[in-house]
Amino acid sequence: MLRRLLLTSVFASGLALSAQAADQVEVLHWWTSGGEAAALDVLKKDLESKGVTWQDMPVAGGGGEQAMTALRARVTAGNPPTAVQALGFDITDWAKQGVVGDLGAVADKEGWDKVIPAALQGFAKYDGKWIAAPVNVHSTNWVWINKKALDAAGGKAPESWDELVALLDKFKAAGITPVAHGGQPWQDATIFDGVVLSLGNDFYKKAMIDLDPEALGSPKMKEAFDRMAKLRSYVDANFSGRDWNLASAMVIEGKAGLQFMGDWAKGEFLKAGQKPGADFVCIRFPGTQGSVTFNSDMFMMFKVGEDKQKAQLEMASAIENPAFQSSFNVVKGSVPARTDVPDTAFDDCGKKGMKDLAEAAGAGTLMGSMAHGYAAPAAVKNALYDVVTRHFNGELDSDAAVKELVTAIAAAK
Amino acid sequence: MAQAATAPSARNYLQELLPRLVLAPSFAAVLIFVYGFILFTGYLSFTDSKMLPSFGWVGLENYSKLWALPHWWRALGNLGIFGSLYIIICSVLGLGLAILLDQKIRAEGVLRPIYLYPMALSFIVTGTAWKWFLDPGIGLEHTMHQWGWESFSFTWIKDRNFAIYTVVIAAVWQSSGFVMAMFLAGLRGVDNEIIKAAQMDGASNLTIYRRIIIPMMRPVFLSAFVVLAHLAIKAYDLVVALTGGGPGQATELPATFMYSYTFTRNSMGIGAASATIMLIMIASVIVPYLYSELSTGRKS
């Protein structure tokens, strides 16, 4: 099956060759909103200046879900794109199918091994070979607080769970919605990332990454669900189904106190003309300072005909160019995947993000985000979504949720 | 001319065969691309396929996993609620509107396209419009509050026990106009002489509709049922755009379940098992119905 797949793919790329002569890359991605696409356009222009044409294949939706479906059809048809935006375990899963390319030539020459954090390499390399070029690192354990609301509540950013609860109570007393949240499974799970991490790095690692049944069924996990239930009580009645950016808007307008969300939320604040430090405050989820749960966008490279390999390597090299890493991530709200990029162009939250990332990478507390597919494969991730969402919506109590989590993850493994 | 004797028979033979030859490509395409693929899916449901098809035989494992999932039971239950309400309301509403519109309404030319147009729109975005409208924070409830009706409450879309009914509302909106058109066409085809004769006998309008006209709509009910049932089973865009399956899993349907397991959860085996069960359910509802309709059609 696999060999036939490869044969057809060679055959198909041979056909494509006759039609298109020049160096080109076909890129499947889901960055179609203004800022993201503008950021990606930098890469496109850079490649064009080197004589590589960019064929755009955008498929938005659900954090790349639609794009991954399209990719499956493209690979099955033997017509894979040159480069595909991908996340975490999806990359490993594709690598296992034997359909990805090899970036060794560029990676060795440019010394990627030294500048890209090991936690990221775990995904960008398979079997010791570079197969994907990381573009950025998002971290998911952020909290975005309305500065005015915070000042009214004493002005001190919470550093522990108890302080967080106290702050939320003050928000409630002040008559605003304490937590701006959108009830979609991935958003619920994003909060869950932070909550579990706040119960300890080891616990996060054991439960979310090693999927240790003991940790998953432990009283600590019940504590995590209890905390989720507590947070649930600070959410407004209309939260379910709300897009995350509408939740951000609630914080921006002062209708809500804070939002738990990854650093892409910063773009919404900046777009609304707000300044970090002055209008909004960015902190790590209380109790998780020093650790980072990451989510990194990478371009996974597929096996293509020899005629296209040059362009493919050209693109990989352009992605890891420090200048591109800086300019792209300034726009995107994330931080560079390389740790040697100067932080001069970034705002305060960006600088903090880069510092936190470097620290966590050094201390071994840079861990994959469960909510975003960097802690466990898709089947497990979604099994966790199911439980977290059902619990958050009151279908399960904390005890039942713990039990359900253990069985659901065991079934999905 | 030596073949004159055989030529006509060969020609007759060809004439005989030609209709079937014309039908053959379509039939072959359907056999391969529908039934062949169904067999393929059935086969996959017994394999360990994850991200792409693979052919390690695992027996009934996928099925036992599937039936152990509360998620799947939820989806089936929701299809029962959604499917029956959707088909019944669309049929009743479609027939009702068609009867009203058939009363020599002056503005029919304006009203008909208004009822029909939702079918023309893709749910990718009308779903968003509905989502907003149903959202208590910004939609109907909010507006009613602003208009001074403070006690007005409409929070179904946020309520896990009622959210599935909002899916019905939006789905009925989309297809009832089409059903209306089908019934309207049926009503226009009714022979006026029959009705006049009934009126002579002193039958009231209600009786005429109940006893004479509506029973004559039987074939329309069949077509409507076929169209609606297939839309109900395939309902996917609608749920994704309106609720994303939530709150929780309150509005998951088998179509969303199958897509999610096959493509986003990399559990193609379980996805294929759910598809197989869906297909069996579809066949067990549709085949007897079609069979009885086709055979009565033959008799009359």
Add this chain to the structure above:
Amino acid sequence: MSAAAPDTAVRTASLTRILIYCALILFAFYYLLPLYVMLVNSVKPLDEIRQGDMLSLPQQFTLDPWFSAWSTAQIGVQPTGLKPYFLNSILMVVPAVAASTLLGALNGYVLTKWRFPGDNLVFTLMLLSCFIPFQIVLIPMAKVLGLLGIAGTTWGLSLVHAIYGIGFTTLFFRNYYEAFPTELVRAAMIDGASFFQIFRRILLPSSGPIIVVTVIWQFTNIWNDFLFGVSFADSYSLPMTVALNNLVSSSTGVKEYNVHFAGAILAALPTLIVYVVSGRYFVRGLMAGAVKG
């Protein structure tokens, strides 16, 4: 009133008529509501939408979202708007609709006028094919398209749509031709007319209404399809719906709802026009036989 209109068989009193009008208008509101929401929000600046009152009329009227959706909105890396994708969709829809309609007409003709043993079984099998959930055909279909060498092309997409449209088109034409007098066909046969002559000269000329129904149905379904478009198209052949989806559901960026709604209406314009213009023929076509079992 009924005297003036001889074909009005059922008479109604005037109070009832008022009630009927009220009911009809009430339902018109129900059907127009989402369109109103979309229209009204497509001419508001984004800030006004953010304030959260989506049913009110715009305080500040603007057509910018419409221009943006058409020509400058971000679909991919470049701000192209929906404009370039229209052509892709048209190139995909036209051959698919033409092929499936023609095949449906021929099939309906054979199934009603050239009956053979087992024809009902064939028809049932074709009809059942309407019910297949499209999600299950993605992977095997991709394989077939790859083997045929038309993966990622507009032709491949058209082919897929044509194949999965055959069930419905055959249903429509079969039911229509069922009501067509078989005597005419017999007479022509006795006169020595061939299979195709009878189809072309006798059935086709009177098939206008059902062709309208079939074309509308197929056009709408194929134009609005997303799943096949996203799976079987490549960067050269992405249809409108995929572009619209890219506009609407970008994941981690600012959502410009006003542009989304404008884009949605733009994308639906061809089908809307088809419905409004041909609405009358549509009902006439359904009336002429499409709905008869």
